[in-house]
Amino acid sequence: MNFDLTQYPPIVQQIAGYALQGFDLAKSWLLSPAAWSQFAILVGAYLLAVLISRRLRPALKNLIDPAGLQNIFTAPRLFILQFLPLILPLLAYALTGIGEQVVRSMFDSGAVIAFGKRLFLFLAVRAFVRDILNDPFLKLLGRFMLLPIAALYAVGLLDLVSLQLTDTVVGVGNIRFSLMSIVRGLIAGSLLFWLGQWSNSQTSALIQKQEMRPSIRQLLIKTVEFMIFGVAFLVLMNVMGINLGALAVLGGAIGVGLGFGLQKIASNFISGVILLVEGQATVGDYVALDGGEQGKIVKMTARAAILETFDGRWIMVPNEDFITTRVVNYSDSGSANRYEAEFSVSYDTDINLVPDIISTAVSKHPEVLQLPYPPDCELRGFGDSGINFAVEFWVNGLDDGPNKYTSDVLFIVWNALKDNGIEIPFPQRIIEIKGGLPMAPKETT
Incomplete structure (x- = not known):
């Protein structure tokens, strides 16, 4: 088959050339007795794998499944159990590999069966991404990176694509790297990012369980986080093949930026470390x-x-x-704080009775502490309308949000005064009119 493609772009001509090669290869397979025998071995290997997996999967499931038992081996057994969907494609891959050795010894050719073996490996990767990966990020990574790589390997184009990506070199300043380095960086960076997030969350949960000061706990969490992602960055640079010495210019620029434009960020970072070390807040x-x-x-x-x-x-x-x-x-983490509630009583009250009445009543509040000091009712002064008192009390926590200590104490004061017949005064004023009231005008008849 010959087509005149000279008027088309080079990329179209190249794709057409690959298509013609594939057509010639398929035609040679269809007309070759050795190819038909390899097709037969592929079908036989797949059917045998189906037969074995139907018997093997239930037996392995009954052997591995913890069946509600909870022990130290439960988590590993559940982890192994989720890989059972891979039994069929991997069995087909293994049996096809055995058949490939037989065919190559008989016909000195095994292109068809080698393609089938790669196809079974692609099906295993597809089952792994579809049925086993549960993390959304890993599933996305497998769908858009792992599956395309497996597909290229199955059709035999992986080496060609890798070579093209390796030969294509790009540069930024004095740093030069190939497109293959970018692809490796994307894959490795994605995996390292996920692994860093996972290890950081696991380490943070472990540190949170330890008995230590909250500030030291936070400092350890931040230190581990910086170490994990710092190591991940160095590994990523190594995977991409970037010489860290080439980053010296970039590091110098960052240093200048920290000295001028980013000094506030650096100051806040250092202040945060000091706060975590001292634990004052x-x-x-x-x-x-x-x-x-x-x-x-x-x-x-x-x-x-x-x-x-x-x-x-x-x-x-x-x-x-x-x-x-x-x-x-205010150290809301269980520290004691003192508050006071002010009130007034009438001038007709025997003020010697008020302190004992109020202190005893406030002491009955379940949140009011007796240490460091019990409730204390003090005389504050003589006001215009009444005698001013204040009761001081100590509680754990703050008098706001979910805790309304002053409000509760004022209710207690009100009820205690009412129960003892003590009047809470309201503002009163005495008005004196100099010269007496004006006389009303006499009516004329």
């Missing part, structure tokens, strides 16, 4: 800054701390503010 503490920001620290990142206010808003505060400004740490 860590996750779970309630803090208030000079700038007016206040809330509970719910997360500390490399650049900033995340505060959650009692009204549900999140405030991002740079780490540097915790070092350079005054910070009030």
Whole structure:
């Protein structure tokens, strides 16, 4: 078959040439007795693999399946159990390999059966991506990277494509690398990113279970995270074939940028490390800054701390503010804080009875502490309308959000005063009119 393709672009001519080669190869296979014998061996190997897998899969499942038993071997057995869908294509691949050795010894040719063996391997990869990979990122990686590679290998074009990618070289500045390096970098980078995320989450969960100060725990988590992704970056550069010495110019540019444009980021990063080491403010503490920001620290990142206010808003505060400004740490993680509730009583009250009545009543609140000090009712002064008192009390936590300690105590004060017949005054004023009231005008008749 000859076609005149001179008027078409070179890429079209090249594709047409590959298509003609494939057509000639298929025609030679169809007309060759050796090829037909290889087709027969392929079909026989597949049917034998189907027969064996139908008997082998149930037996292996009954042997491996933990059947509700929970022990140290449960997780490994469940992990092995999910690979059972690979039995059929891998059996077909193995049996075809045996048949290939027989055919090559008889006919000194095995192109057809070699193609069938690669095809069974492609089916095994397809089953692995479809039935075994459960992680969404790994499944996406397998669908768009692993399956195309397996398909190219099955049709015998993998070496040709690899050679073309290796010969195509691109450069950025003084760094030069081939397209194959980019492909390897994409594959390795994706796997290293997923592995780094997975190992970081596993390590963080392990550190969170350890008994240590929250600040040290956060410091360890961040240190492990930087180490994991730092090692991943070095491995990725090695896989792509990039000489790290060639990055010296880029590293110098980054250093200059840190010295000028990124000094705030560097300052916040170092401040974050200092906070984690000292532990003066860590996750779970309630803090208030000079700038007016206040809330509970719910997360500390490399650049900033995340505060959650009692009204549900999140405030991002740079780490540097915790070092350079005054910070009030209420330490909401179980520390005791003192509050007071003010009230007034009538001037007709025997004020000597009020302290004992109020202190005893407030002490009955389940959240009010007796240590470091029990509730204390103090006389504060004589007001315009009544006598002013205040009861001081200690509680664990903060008087806001889910805890309304002052409100509870004021309810207790109200009920205690009512039960003892003590009046809470309202504002009263005495008005004196100098010269008396004006006389009403007399009516004229």
